[in-house]
Amino acid sequence: MRKTMVVLAALALAATTAACSQRAATGSGPSNEVIVACGAAEDWCQTMTAAFTAKTGIPAKHVRLSSGETVARLGASKESPEFDVWHGGPADGFEAAKGQGLLQSYTSDITKKIPDKYRDAEGFWTGVYVGALGFCSNRDVLAKTGLAAPTSWDELLQPGYAKQLSVAHPATSGTAYTTLFTLVKLKGSEDAGMEYFRSLNKSVLQYSKSGTAPGQLAGRGEVATGVVFSHDCIKYQEEGSTSLQLTFPAEGTGYEVGGVAIINKARNLDGAKAYVDFATTAEAQELGPTVKSYQRPTAPDAKAPPQAFDPAAVKLIDYDIVAAGKAKKALVQKFEASVATAPKE
Amino acid sequence: MALLSASPSQPTQSAPMKTSRGPAGGPRRARANPSLVVSVAVVCLVLGLGLVFPVLQVLFTAMSPEGLDAVGDLVGSPVNQQVVVNTVVLGLSVAAVGLALAFLFAFVQTRLDVPFKRTLHVIAIVPVVSPPFALATALVVLFGRNGVISQGIFGVPYDIYGLDGLTLALALSFFPVVYLTLLGMMQRLDPSLDEAATSLGAGRGRIFRTVTLPMLLPGLASGFLLLFVEAIADLANPLVLGGDFTVLSARAYIAITGDYDVVSGAVFSLSLLIPAILVFLLQRYWVDRRKVFSVTGKPTGRPHLSRSAVAWVVYALAVAVALLIVVIYATIVWGAFSAVPGVNNAFTLSHFEFVLFGIGSEAMIDTTVMALVAAPLAGLVGVVVAYLVVRKLPRTGPALDFVAMLGIAVPGTVLGIGFVLAYRAENLFGGVTVIPSLVGGAAVLGGSVGIVMVLLVRSMPAAVRAGVSSLHQIHPSIDEASASLGADDATTFRRITLPLIRPALMAGLTFAIARSMTTLSPIVFLTTPDTKIMTSQILAEVDGGRFGNAFAYCCVLMLIVLGLIGLVRLVVRDRSARPAPTIGALTTTAAAVPPTETPVPVGAVPTKE
Known part of the structure; x- marks a missing residue:
C-alpha cells in the first residue's frame, strides 16, 4: 500500500510540474470592457473609470496597484496581459515597463496636445499630471525647535534639523528618487549630489519606504519637515493635519510626471485607445481635484486646481525623465553604499 | 477546478459509499483502502x-542568468549582508519575546491562583485577529516620536521605528498561537510528578527548573521556531515600522515595487525560504526526538496554584501586557472614528462611510x-x-x-x-x-x-x-x-x-x-x-496616509472575523x-x-x- 501512496504522490507532483506548456488565456466576459491598472488613489481611479464609461459607453474596471506591482504583474503575464491600460503612477515606472517591452506605442491628435516634455517621444506613455517636490513642515514642531519653514535645500543641513527631517529611500520610492536626481542636477554632479545626502544624513530621522510617509510623519509631528510632492502635503492638510505648511526650495525643485499607457498585446485595443484619449483630455484631468488629488494637469487647456503648485511661483529644474530612469540603478546603488548605510549618530 | 472544490468531501462522503457496505459487501482489502x-x-x-x-x-x-546575478549581488553586497543579519536578529528577538509572552500568560493560567484569569485568557488571544498594519500603525500613534503615550504622557520623543518597535508588534501579533499550545501542554502536565518531587524535598523553584521546564522544552522549542518563521516572513510590519532597519521580506517587496525587478525580488524571497526550511527541519529532527511525554495516565489531583509574592509580580507583568493589548486595540477602534488619528481627534463617521457604503463595501x-x-x-x-x-x-x-x-x-x-x-x-x-x-x-x-x-x-x-x-x-x-x-x-x-x-x-x-x-x-x-x-485596500490606505480609513477597515475586518x-x-x-x-x-x-x-x-x- 505504501508503494501505491508513493507512486500516487509522485504522479500528482509530476502532473503538476509537467504541465509546462502554457497558452495565453482567452478572455471571458464582455469583450469591449477596458481593464485599467490604476496607480492613482483609489477614489480617483473610481471616478476616472466611471467618467470614462459615462462619456464613451465603454464599460471599464480597475485594480489599484503600486507601479512596482503593476510592472511585476505585467511582466509575469506578458503573453496574456490582465490589463488593457495603465493609468497613474510616476513616469519612471512607465519607462521601466517600456524597457521590458510591456507597453505599446500610441499617439493621437489628442495625446499630441500634451507638451513634449510631459510625454514619451516614441509615444509609449503620455503624461496626464505633474507634481512638484516641496517641503511639508509641521508648524508646531518648527516653532518648538526654533526652525523656520525651509526655502532652500541647504537649510535642511543646519544643525537644528538633526533628526527632524524625513525623506523616503530612493530604492523604494519614486518620490525619493526624484529628490535624489534633482539634487544631483542642482549640485552639478553625482558626487556633489552624494556629498549633499551624506551631510543630510544627520538631519534624517528615517528613510521611509513609501514616498508619501514623510508627509504623514510631519503631519503627526514626528519630524519637523518631510520632503514630498506638494499635492500630497495639501491633501494631508485638507484631511485634518492642519498644522502642515508647504514651502518650496528657491534654487529649484524636481517634478514627477504621471502617465497613462496602453499595455502591449492588450485584449481590448480600441477600448484602451479610447481610454488614453479620454485620460489626456482637459475634461478628465479636471476630475482629480474633485477627489482631493491636486496634481497639476498636463493638458494645456485644463484648469489647474488652486491647490496645485503654481509654475509661475515655483522654480522647476530641467528634469530629464529618460536620463533619470537610465541612471536610476547606479545612482541608487551609490546611495545605498555611501549614504543610507552610513552609521547614524 | 472541479477537483479542488470537491476535494474535502472526497474522503468523507464519496469514498464511504463504495466501501461501507460492511462485511456483507464482499471481501475487503485492508491494504489498498x-x-x-x-x-x-x-x-x-x-x-x-x-x-x-x-x-x-x-x-x-x-x-535564470539574471537571477544568478542577483544571487551574487545578495551574497556580495555589504548592504544586503546587513539585511540578512537584520532578518535573523529580528527573527531571534521576536521568537524570544513572543515565547516569553506566551509562557507568561500560560503560566498565569495554569499555575497562579489570581483573579480575572478568564479575562486575561480572552485578551491574550485577541491578537489572533490582527489585520496587517493594524498593530504597527496603532503602535506608531501610541508610541511614535509624537505618540499619544510616549510624548503625550511621558514627554519622551521615543523612536519606535526599527528593531524595538518591530519586535514588539510582531511578538504581540504572533504569540497567541504559541500561548494556546503551551497552555494545552501545561494543563496536561501531571501534578503527581510535582507531588513526587515535593515529597522528595524539592522546593518550588527547583521543581520548576528540573521537572516542569524539561517537560515543556519541546513545546517551547517549537514555539520559538514557529515565531521565528512568522517573524521573518512578515511583510506588513517591516513596511510600517522598519524605519532604517531593513529585512529580507521588505527588501524583496522593495525590489519588486521600487526597482521593478521581479527576478531579484524572487531571489530575496527565496533566500528567506532557506532559514525557514532549516527551522522546520530542525524542529522535525531535533525537537520531535526530544519529546517528553507529559501525560502518562489520569491526572491525580489538581496542580498547586501559587499565591506567593512572586506570583503577584508575575501576575502584574501579565496584566501590564494585557493592558497594552487592550490599549492597542482600543486605539484601532478610536482611530477609526477620528479625523486623523493622533493628530486631529475630531469625531467622524466618514471613515466607516468610506468602508461600509463607499469604495470599501465591494472588498468587504x-x-x-x-x-x-x-x-x-x-x-x-x-x-x-x-x-x-x-x-x-x-x-x-x-x-x-x-x-x-x-x-x-x-x-x-x-x-x-x-x-x-x-x-x-x-x-x-x-x-x-x-x-x-x-x-x-x-x-x-x-x-x-x-x-x-x-x-x-x-x-x-x-x-x-x-x-x-x-x-x-x-x-x-x-x-x-x-x-x-x-x-x-x-x-x-x-x-x-x-x-x-x-x-x-x-x-x-x-x-x-x-x-x-x-x-x-x-x-x-x-x-x-x-x-x-480588504487587506490590499488597507495597504493602499496606509500607503496614502489615510490611517482613519485603514483603521475603519481593520475594525470591520475584525468584526467579520469574530462573527465568522x-x-x-x-x-x-x-x-x-x-x-x-x-x-x-x-x-x-x-x-x-x-x-x-x-x-x-x-x-x-x-x-x-
Missing part, C-alpha cells in the same frame, strides 16, 4: 497545485466570500493531512507534513508571483487545457479561484498543527476497535476520529478564518477588478450529537482533548497494516 488512496491523491493535488508548482515556477525564474463582501470558501476547505484538508500524517503514513507522513507547513514558510510574495507565473496563462498538457487561467481579470470566476487557492494553502498549516497535536493524544486502539467492528477508514475517520478531534478542527477553522481574512502579501499580486480584497468564528462555533456545536469534551473558547488546540489516553510517540505510530 480506496478512501485512503483518494484522500492521499486529493491532498497531494491540493499541495502540488497550490504550493509546489507555483514555488517551482519562481525557482526556475531565480535560476468579496473578502468574506473568499474566506468562507477557503477556511472550511483549509480546516478540512488540514485535518485530513494531520490524520494521514499521524495515522496512515508512518514513512511518508513527515514529508507530507513538511510540504503542508511550507504554506506559511514560503514568503507570501513568492507565492503570489508564483501563482501569476503558474496560472495566469492556461496550462496545457498534450495540447489539451488541463488548468484554465486561474489568475487575473480574464480568469475563471474573475480570478477568485487563484485567490481561494492561495488562502487555502496559507491557512491550512494552522489546521494541520492543531490536528496533529490533537491526534497524538488519541490512542490508536480506538480506531482499531472501530475497524474490528467492521468500519472502514473513511467511516472510522468520520464517526470516531472527527468527533474526537472536533476541538482541534474548531481551532484549525478559527485560525484559518483569521488567516484567510488577513493574508496580504500574496494577495496584492492576485486582486482583479472583480475580486477586491462565532458562526463556526454555532454550526460545529449543533452538528455534533455526542457531548464531546469542551473547555470552551479557543483553548481547544490541545487542551480540550481528553487527557486519559496515552500519547503515541511520533514516528512510531502503529498502523493496521
Whole structure:
C-alpha cells in the first residue's frame, strides 16, 4: 500500500510540474470592457473609470496597484496581459515597463496636445499630471525647535534639523528618487549630489519606504519637515493635519510626471485607445481635484486646481525623465553604499 | 477546478459509499483502502497545485542568468549582508519575546491562583485577529516620536521605528498561537510528578527548573521556531515600522515595487525560504526526538496554584501586557472614528462611510466570500493531512507534513508571483487545457479561484498543527476497535476520529478564518477588478496616509472575523450529537482533548497494516 501512496504522490507532483506548456488565456466576459491598472488613489481611479464609461459607453474596471506591482504583474503575464491600460503612477515606472517591452506605442491628435516634455517621444506613455517636490513642515514642531519653514535645500543641513527631517529611500520610492536626481542636477554632479545626502544624513530621522510617509510623519509631528510632492502635503492638510505648511526650495525643485499607457498585446485595443484619449483630455484631468488629488494637469487647456503648485511661483529644474530612469540603478546603488548605510549618530 | 472544490468531501462522503457496505459487501482489502488512496491523491493535488508548482515556477525564474546575478549581488553586497543579519536578529528577538509572552500568560493560567484569569485568557488571544498594519500603525500613534503615550504622557520623543518597535508588534501579533499550545501542554502536565518531587524535598523553584521546564522544552522549542518563521516572513510590519532597519521580506517587496525587478525580488524571497526550511527541519529532527511525554495516565489531583509574592509580580507583568493589548486595540477602534488619528481627534463617521457604503463595501463582501470558501476547505484538508500524517503514513507522513507547513514558510510574495507565473496563462498538457487561467481579470470566476487557492494553502498549516497535536493524544486502539467492528477508514475517520478531534478542527477553522481574512502579501499580486480584497485596500490606505480609513477597515475586518468564528462555533456545536469534551473558547488546540489516553510517540505510530 505504501508503494501505491508513493507512486500516487509522485504522479500528482509530476502532473503538476509537467504541465509546462502554457497558452495565453482567452478572455471571458464582455469583450469591449477596458481593464485599467490604476496607480492613482483609489477614489480617483473610481471616478476616472466611471467618467470614462459615462462619456464613451465603454464599460471599464480597475485594480489599484503600486507601479512596482503593476510592472511585476505585467511582466509575469506578458503573453496574456490582465490589463488593457495603465493609468497613474510616476513616469519612471512607465519607462521601466517600456524597457521590458510591456507597453505599446500610441499617439493621437489628442495625446499630441500634451507638451513634449510631459510625454514619451516614441509615444509609449503620455503624461496626464505633474507634481512638484516641496517641503511639508509641521508648524508646531518648527516653532518648538526654533526652525523656520525651509526655502532652500541647504537649510535642511543646519544643525537644528538633526533628526527632524524625513525623506523616503530612493530604492523604494519614486518620490525619493526624484529628490535624489534633482539634487544631483542642482549640485552639478553625482558626487556633489552624494556629498549633499551624506551631510543630510544627520538631519534624517528615517528613510521611509513609501514616498508619501514623510508627509504623514510631519503631519503627526514626528519630524519637523518631510520632503514630498506638494499635492500630497495639501491633501494631508485638507484631511485634518492642519498644522502642515508647504514651502518650496528657491534654487529649484524636481517634478514627477504621471502617465497613462496602453499595455502591449492588450485584449481590448480600441477600448484602451479610447481610454488614453479620454485620460489626456482637459475634461478628465479636471476630475482629480474633485477627489482631493491636486496634481497639476498636463493638458494645456485644463484648469489647474488652486491647490496645485503654481509654475509661475515655483522654480522647476530641467528634469530629464529618460536620463533619470537610465541612471536610476547606479545612482541608487551609490546611495545605498555611501549614504543610507552610513552609521547614524 | 472541479477537483479542488470537491476535494474535502472526497474522503468523507464519496469514498464511504463504495466501501461501507460492511462485511456483507464482499471481501475487503485492508491494504489498498480506496478512501485512503483518494484522500492521499486529493491532498497531494491540493499541495502540488497550490504550493509546489507555483514555488517551482519562481525557482526556475531565480535560476535564470539574471537571477544568478542577483544571487551574487545578495551574497556580495555589504548592504544586503546587513539585511540578512537584520532578518535573523529580528527573527531571534521576536521568537524570544513572543515565547516569553506566551509562557507568561500560560503560566498565569495554569499555575497562579489570581483573579480575572478568564479575562486575561480572552485578551491574550485577541491578537489572533490582527489585520496587517493594524498593530504597527496603532503602535506608531501610541508610541511614535509624537505618540499619544510616549510624548503625550511621558514627554519622551521615543523612536519606535526599527528593531524595538518591530519586535514588539510582531511578538504581540504572533504569540497567541504559541500561548494556546503551551497552555494545552501545561494543563496536561501531571501534578503527581510535582507531588513526587515535593515529597522528595524539592522546593518550588527547583521543581520548576528540573521537572516542569524539561517537560515543556519541546513545546517551547517549537514555539520559538514557529515565531521565528512568522517573524521573518512578515511583510506588513517591516513596511510600517522598519524605519532604517531593513529585512529580507521588505527588501524583496522593495525590489519588486521600487526597482521593478521581479527576478531579484524572487531571489530575496527565496533566500528567506532557506532559514525557514532549516527551522522546520530542525524542529522535525531535533525537537520531535526530544519529546517528553507529559501525560502518562489520569491526572491525580489538581496542580498547586501559587499565591506567593512572586506570583503577584508575575501576575502584574501579565496584566501590564494585557493592558497594552487592550490599549492597542482600543486605539484601532478610536482611530477609526477620528479625523486623523493622533493628530486631529475630531469625531467622524466618514471613515466607516468610506468602508461600509463607499469604495470599501465591494472588498468587504468579496473578502468574506473568499474566506468562507477557503477556511472550511483549509480546516478540512488540514485535518485530513494531520490524520494521514499521524495515522496512515508512518514513512511518508513527515514529508507530507513538511510540504503542508511550507504554506506559511514560503514568503507570501513568492507565492503570489508564483501563482501569476503558474496560472495566469492556461496550462496545457498534450495540447489539451488541463488548468484554465486561474489568475487575473480574464480568469475563471474573475480570478477568485487563484485567490481561494492561495488562502487555502496559507491557512491550512494552522489546521494541520492543531490536528496533529490533537491526534497524538488519541490512542490508536480506538480506531482499531472501530475497524474490528467492521468500519472502514473513511467511516472510522468520520464517526470516531472527527468527533474526537472536533476541538482541534474548531481551532484549525478559527485560525484559518483569521488567516484567510488577513493574508496580504500574496494577495496584492492576485486582486482583479472583480475580486477586491480588504487587506490590499488597507495597504493602499496606509500607503496614502489615510490611517482613519485603514483603521475603519481593520475594525470591520475584525468584526467579520469574530462573527465568522462565532458562526463556526454555532454550526460545529449543533452538528455534533455526542457531548464531546469542551473547555470552551479557543483553548481547544490541545487542551480540550481528553487527557486519559496515552500519547503515541511520533514516528512510531502503529498502523493496521
